Amino acid sequence: MPIGRVILFDDDHHMYVLPDQGSAEAWWEMPDxxxxxxxxxxxxxxxxxEPxxxxxxxxxxxxxxxxxxxLVTDHYQRFLYGQAPPEASDLAAFVAGLPGEGSNSPRR
Incomplete structure (x- = not known):
């Protein structure tokens, strides 16, 4: 079972950071x-x-x-011009530093 925040990437290379598995499953519309x-x-x-x-x-x-x-670095370079991804070497701090959905890209 997935633990904690869920970081998803779509076919246009956008990143979506959601609070947990349940939130991500309720929010994401099109599996393709x-x-x-x-x-x-x-x-x-x-x-x-299914959709x-x-x-x-x-x-x-x-x-x-x-x-x-x-993939996070790629997202920042493509869509968040002038911003840098979290610099934390610790994975937990890196993931916690990612902007949650609504603050980093348009809603699906």
């Missing part, structure tokens, strides 16, 4: 627009389901912290 995601431990997530009825689940127990940090 999902590319990848992570929980707060940087464990990769898979999205399944307006998605489910997130872990794809494994191994964290992919480097992938998460790379």
């Amino acid at each position: 627009e999902y590319v990848c995601g992570f929980d707060s431990l940087a464990r990769p997530l898979r999205m399944t389901g 307006h009825q998605v489910t997130l689940e872990l794809t494994g127990a191994e964290p992919a912290e480097a992938d998460l940090r790379r």
